[in-house]
Amino acid sequence: MNILVIGSGGREHALAWKLKQSPGADRIFCAPGNAGTPEVGENVAIPANDFPALVRFAKENNIGLTVVGPDDPLAGGIVDFFEAEGLRIFGPSKSAAQLESSKIFAKELMRKNGIPTARGAIFQEAAAAVAFLRESRFPIVIKADGLALGKGVIVAKDVAEGCAAVEAMMKERRFGDAGKRILIEECLTGSECSLHVLVDGKSYRMLATARDHKRAHDGDTGPNTGGMGALSPADNFSAELQARFDDAVMRPLLQGLNSAGVKFRGLLFPGLMITSEGPRVLEFNCRFGDPETQVILPRLKSDLLALFEATIDGTLDRTAIEWDERAAVTVVLASGGYPGKYEVGKPISGLDTARPQAVHIFHAGTREESGAVVTAGGRVLAVTALGETVAAARTAAYEAASQIHFEGCHYRRDIALGAVGAKIVTH
Numbered sequence: 001m002n003i004l005v006i007g008s009g010g011r012e013h014a015l016a017w018k019l020k021q022s023p024g025a026d027r028i029f030c031a032p033g034n035a036g037t038p039e040v041g042e043n044v045a046i047p048a049n050d051f052p053a054l055v056r057f058a059k060e061n062n063i064g065l066t067v068v069g070p071d072d073p074l075a076g077g078i079v080d081f082f083e084a085e086g087l088r089i090f091g092p093s094k095s096a097a098q099l100e101s102s103k104i105f106a107k108e109l110m111r112k113n114g115i116p117t118a119r120g121a122i123f124q125e126a127a128a129a130v131a132f133l134r135e136s137r138f139p140i141v142i143k144a145d146g147l148a149l150g151k152g153v154i155v156a157k158d159v160a161e162g163c164a165a166v167e168a169m170m171k172e173r174r175f176g177d178a179g180k181r182i183l184i185e186e187c188l189t190g191s192e193c194s195l196h197v198l199v200d201g202k203s204y205r206m207l208a209t210a211r212d213h214k215r216a217h218d219g220d221t222g223p224n225t226g227g228m229g230a231l232s233p234a235d236n237f238s239a240e241l242q243a244r245f246d247d248a249v250m251r252p253l254l255q256g257l258n259s260a261g262v263k264f265r266g267l268l269f270p271g272l273m274i275t276s277e278g279p280r281v282l283e284f285n286c287r288f289g290d291p292e293t294q295v296i297l298p299r300l301k302s303d304l305l306a307l308f309e310a311t312i313d314g315t316l317d318r319t320a321i322e323w324d325e326r327a328a329v330t331v332v333l334a335s336g337g338y339p340g341k342y343e344v345g346k347p348i349s350g351l352d353t354a355r356p357q358a359v360h361i362f363h364a365g366t367r368e369e370s371g372a373v374v375t376a377g378g379r380v381l382a383v384t385a386l387g388e389t390v391a392a393a394r395t396a397a398y399e400a401a402s403q404i405h406f407e408g409c410h411y412r413r414d415i416a417l418g419a420v421g422a423k424i425v426t427h
């Protein structure tokens with residue numbers, strides 16, 4: 001079967017790489033892909049939001065399955081668009097993708113179905129939000145309702161910061177219509193964990209757990225980023241937390257979606273805060289995480305294509321998923337200045353160095369220019385290594401990262417450091 005992967009990041013390189021290993025896969029296409037994706041497929045110069053051009057390409061190239069990486073096309077209804085044309089596509093419909101594209105939709109669904117999450121209030125008027133802030137305790141979390149390139153969440157430490165966030169979102173419309181409505185919620189404390197769940201509308205299968213490292217600098221300091229590195233399995237998750245997640249989150253969520261007439265088929269990625277009172281849902285994403293995908297998929301022994309097919313066909317209950325028992329660590333190499341302003345077009349050296357089998361280099365913000373690979377984004381590469389221990393995986397990942405060079409390259413030196421020596425019991 002020919003497969004089309006939509007998107008251009010490290011997540012999409014990892015998805016294409018894993019799908020290529022499937023016995024059912026023939027040609028893999030990436031739209032638009034990056035300088036790494038030609039290792040496993042063919043790049044097609046169609047942007048992820050040009051649905052008619054993507055449909056045309058899928059029809060002309062006998063694509064048996066399209067896999068959507070990023071949230072934007074899902075929120076824009078790419079799945080409905082493809083299905084209306086009789087094409088098979090992996091991902092939630094536009095109405096199901098509201099779980100990510102509207103934080104208020106997700107919050108109301110969670111409330112209605114008793115799913116543990118931060119207590120919050122919804123506002124449509126800036127004045128009411130400001131009045132609420134004046135009565136609140138801090139820190140407090142302010143969220144734009146819609147998609148805002150991962151920048152729509154502000155943790156305000158006092159009234160002034162809170163009011164500035166409300167002003168930026170609701171009055172200045174810094175995130176456009178995403179800030180038409182906002183959510184103000186209690187600030188939870190604990191440790192975060194990324195769960196990836198294949199959902200077929202009726203049943204679900206957990207993928208391996210992971211932990212992201214969102215802050216730009218060592219010691220969880222500096223500004224928030226899309227993710228500077230990851231670890232799998234998560235060292236803060238357990239069989240007991242899994243049971244609580246099944247009972248308190250997944251069951252009521254599927255029931256709640258069904259009674260709302262929404263069928264979720266695709267990958268659900270709940271971000272959890274593990275608090276002293278148990279797991280709380282911070283957010284639902286409706287697509288694979290980045291860099292979580294780059295740390296999870298190298299541990300997957302099963303056929304990803306078959307799992308995607310089972311998700312679409314509603315037969316996940318008949319599947320079993322096998323995992324490599326080793327730990328995986330992913331280190332993200334970023335452009336100088338990221339997540340702020342950065343330059344692109346810097347030549348990258350050291351990509352051709354011979355590497356152990358347990359090391360994978362996934363491209364993110366890269367492009368080819370006159371036969372050379374140059375930087376083309378904030379997060380440039382994701383270096384993943386497997387190891388018998390977290391310490392071994394870290395050593396291998398950092399060894400590989402140290403062989404790659406480009407002007408301004410920076411990466412965190414402490415990815416998964418907190419998990420070294422931790423007893424890791426689950427997948």
Ligand code: AMP
Pocket residue numbers: 118141150152153155185186187188189192214271282283
């Ligand atoms: P979101 O876009 O909802 O995923 O939020 C992005 C990040 O903001 C999360 O990964 C958390 O680090 C942080 N965050 C979101 N909601 C809360 C909350 N209620 N309490 C504390 N931190 C939060």
Ligand code: GLY
Pocket residue numbers: 212226227285288289290291292
């Ligand atoms: N790494 C977090 C995300 O993909 O949303």
